[in-house]
Amino acid sequence: MNRVLFKGNEVITEAAIAAGCRFYAGYPITPQNEITASMARRMPESGGVFMQAESEIAAINLCFGAAVAGTRAMTSTSSPGFSLMQEAISFLAGCEISCVIANVMRGGPGLGNIQPSQADYFQAVKGGGHGDYHNLVLAPFSVEEAYAMTLLAFELADRYRNPVILLADGMLGQLMEPVDLELGPPASFPTRDWKLDGAQGRKPRSIKSLLMNDGVLEKHNYHLAAKYRTMQKEVRWEIDRQEGSELLVVAYGSSARAAKAAVREARAQGLKVDWFRPRTLWPFPSEALKDAARRSGRVLTVEMSLGQMVEDVKLAVAGGTPVDFFGRPGGAVPTPAEILAAIRQSLSRRTTV
Amino acid sequence: MKLANPRPEALTEFPNIYCPGCGHGLAHRLVAEVIDELGVRERTVGVAPVGCAVFAYDYWNFDVTEAPHGRTPCVATGIKRVLPDRVVFSYQGDGDLASIGMGEIIHTANRGENLTVVFINNANYGMTGGQLAPTTPLGMKTTTTPAGRSESDGRPIRIPELLNALDAPVYLDRQSLHDPVHIRRAKASLKKAFQAQLDDKGFSLVELLSACPSNWAMTPPDAMKWIGTELVKTFPLGIVRDRT
Amino acid sequence: MVKKVGKVEVEFQRCKACGLCVHYCPQGCFALGTELNHLGAAPVRFQEEPVCTACGICAVVCPDLALQVWKLQDAKPVAAKTLR
Numbered sequence: 289m290n291r292v293l294f295k296g297n298e299v300i301t302e303a304a305i306a307a308g309c310r311f312y313a314g315y316p317i318t319p320q321n322e323i324t325a326s327m328a329r330r331m332p333e334s335g336g337v338f339m340q341a342e343s344e345i346a347a348i349n350l351c352f353g354a355a356v357a358g359t360r361a362m363t364s365t366s367s368p369g370f371s372l373m374q375e376a377i378s379f380l381a382g383c384e385i386s387c388v389i390a391n392v393m394r395g396g397p398g399l400g401n402i403q404p405s406q407a408d409y410f411q412a413v414k415g416g417g418h419g420d421y422h423n424l425v426l427a428p429f430s431v432e433e434a435y436a437m438t439l440l441a442f443e444l445a446d447r448y449r450n451p452v453i454l455l456a457d458g459m460l461g462q463l464m465e466p467v468d469l470e471l472g473p474p475a476s477f478p479t480r481d482w483k484l485d486g487a488q489g490r491k492p493r494s495i496k497s498l499l500m501n502d503g504v505l506e507k508h509n510y511h512l513a514a515k516y517r518t519m520q521k522e523v524r525w526e527i528d529r530q531e532g533s534e535l536l537v538v539a540y541g542s543s544a545r546a547a548k549a550a551v552r553e554a555r556a557q558g559l560k561v562d563w564f565r566p567r568t569l570w571p572f573p574s575e576a577l578k579d580a581a582r583r584s585g586r587v588l589t590v591e592m593s594l595g596q597m598v599e600d601v602k603l604a605v606a607g608g609t610p611v612d613f614f615g616r617p618g619g620a621v622p623t624p625a626e627i628l629a630a631i632r633q634s635l636s637r638r639t640t641v
Numbered sequence: 642m643k644l645a646n647p648r649p650e651a652l653t654e655f656p657n658i659y660c661p662g663c664g665h666g667l668a669h670r671l672v673a674e675v676i677d678e679l680g681v682r683e684r685t686v687g688v689a690p691v692g693c694a695v696f697a698y699d700y701w702n703f704d705v706t707e708a709p710h711g712r713t714p715c716v717a718t719g720i721k722r723v724l725p726d727r728v729v730f731s732y733q734g735d736g737d738l739a740s741i742g743m744g745e746i747i748h749t750a751n752r753g754e755n756l757t758v759v760f761i762n763n764a765n766y767g768m769t770g771g772q773l774a775p776t777t778p779l780g781m782k783t784t785t786t787p788a789g790r791s792e793s794d795g796r797p798i799r800i801p802e803l804l805n806a807l808d809a810p811v812y813l814d815r816q817s818l819h820d821p822v823h824i825r826r827a828k829a830s831l832k833k834a835f836q837a838q839l840d841d842k843g844f845s846l847v848e849l850l851s852a853c854p855s856n857w858a859m860t861p862p863d864a865m866k867w868i869g870t871e872l873v874k875t876f877p878l879g880i881v882r883d884r885t
Numbered sequence: 886m887v888k889k890v891g892k893v894e895v896e897f898q899r900c901k902a903c904g905l906c907v908h909y910c911p912q913g914c915f916a917l918g919t920e921l922n923h924l925g926a927a928p929v930r931f932q933e934e935p936v937c938t939a940c941g942i943c944a945v946v947c948p949d950l951a952l953q954v955w956k957l958q959d960a961k962p963v964a965a966k967t968l969r
Contacts, residue, residue, distance in 0.1 A: 345712065345744075349745075350715045350718055352708070354722065355719070356720060357727075484706055494699075494706065496707040645941050645955065646944040660901075667948045670950060821942045
């Protein structure tokens with residue numbers, strides 16, 4: 289057992305190195321600068337390449353190149369920088385290139401502030417970039433899970449030839465928690481049979497997403513859609529349920545921690561509340577959520593935003609269960625006390641409805 | 642009977658879709674000839690731009706990747722940083738390099754990345770139908786400067802001269818593809834630029850003045866003549882920096 | 886009787902009739918044709934009468950590699966003189 293105290297941002301670096309990531313390019317932006325700074329030390333130590341890029345646009349495109357050349361590549365940023373990366377992410381998806389992008393979310397819109405938020409959910413999960421595509425989105429809620437999910441992110445990026453978003457928030461990035469570093473290395477790093485490393489002894493290859501000939505792009509989109517269907521099996525969630533639950537609290541990331549504390553307190557006060565935490569936001573655990581929601585009879589979604597994941601919660605329950613929302617936007621973090629008040633309010637709606 | 646001009650191995654058999662008289666056909670062939678002469682076809686990776694040459698991967702017989710518009714030097718840098726023994730080059734037009742990609746080319750040159758950049762200057766945005774480019778000469782009519790480029794559109798940008806303000810680049814040249822003599826000189830310059838990469842010298846860029854007969858509304862021979870008499874007034878030919 | 890030194894074959898379907906070889910050939914060996922290829926262009930025709938020296942200039946200016954320049958023999962072009 290090798291438990292080390294780690295800051296969330298820095299553990300992402302550690303996990304990336306352990307996963308065999310050997311190229312990082314990033315542009316400084318708060319609250320994720322510790323990722324860039326730790327990469328500046330750890331990447332060269334590990335025989336990899338570190339670059340401080342001139343912009344987030346340059347950073348993600350440098351990763352595009354490194355990934356095309358066959359290397360596990362990663363960039364990290366926060367919300368405004370994530371906006372800048374959207375075009376390249378669409379290209380990564382269209383060209384089917386493996387790449388990991390960490391977004392340590394902060395308050396927005398615009399320049400916003402540097403406090404934690406979850407207001408990039410739509411951007412990460414519903415697109416952000418143009419075209420019909422999906423990112424795999426992993427949402428850690430502890431420093432230890434950030435380590436494990438970063439390892440997983442690289443594995444999934446290669447397994448599916450897809451961009452993977454590690455969606456964290458400013459609080460998780462700054463938290464320090466113990467991490468068991470013996471979580472093990474990932475499964476083997478598959479050789480990329482699509483990489484461009486010079487046509488020695490083989491036919492030349494190309495990487496492209498421009499498909500102009502009649503019907504070709506449509507076919508490619510159906511191919512991507514089929515791939516996204518196979519990615520559904522990567523869905524992950526966590527549930528804490530009890531008999532006789534009357535409310536299901538749904539939250540991810542740092543909201544889920546505050547919600548977990550609120551649920552614990554609620555139960556201590558005799559309230560029947562369950563807790564559901566999506567761990568992948570795409571694919572979204574719709575089936576499991578619908579099931580749990582039906583058993584509880586009412587849902588309260590908690591987010592650090594004006595309400596984004598709540599739409600997927602509503603889609604998942606498909607009108608079968610009422611869904612309430614509590615959130616704080618603009619970089620504010622809900623406290624367990626506030627969430628408990630929201631829990632009480634949701635429960636009181638049960639008796640009147 | 643001997644064939645004096647065998648097809649370069651670094652070119653595919655695929656006929657190019659460029660307009661009649663377009664300089665891209667020439668530039669692609671010159672790059673291919675240089676790569677063959679240097680014997681590096683099997684370790685070359687090219688990065689194609691967004692522009693008329695977006696389909697360059699159909700014409701070159703080596704690994705080529707697409708890149709988001711203007712980010713071509715970043716993609717090239719990413720490849721070269723992780724595969725330093727490969728020959729990596731970017732091939733870009735006026736919009737890709739001098740407009741949307743201006744930030745990227747300056748920083749790539751400034752870091753002295755060991756890359757070769759082929760910059761095709763045809764004084765307009767060809768692919769999209771002939772709009773103003775950073776390289777459009779004053780007075781020239783385009784679809785977005787119907788009255789001719791005026792001062793308020795900015796004056797044309799000379800890229801090798803601009804990059805000459807940076808410490809790192811080792812080879813910055815401007816040549817032209819407008820007649821046999823200049824086409825041969827252009828090839829020699831490209832060869833120097835690629836050799837600089839093979840010698841690990843650093844960043845090199847060769848700008849090539851290139852005909853766009855369609856958007857200039859000229860016949861190909863007239864377009865070639867216009868380069869030689871008019872375009873060179875805005876973009877003088879010759880070495881800007883040679884530290885190879 | 887002039888010994889023929891060079892000959893150019895035009896790849897009919899590749900030529901786009903841009904006219905650059907017509908313009909740049911020092912001997913005037915090319916003229917635009919009249920028959921259309923699949924591109925809708927009327928490819929150039931290589932004329933036997935002016936003497937081709939296999940200088941290769943046409944191949945240098947052709948953007949489409951539509952011209953194959955053949956050296957018929959090792960003889961020097963008729964106009965060459967050794968300078969002392």
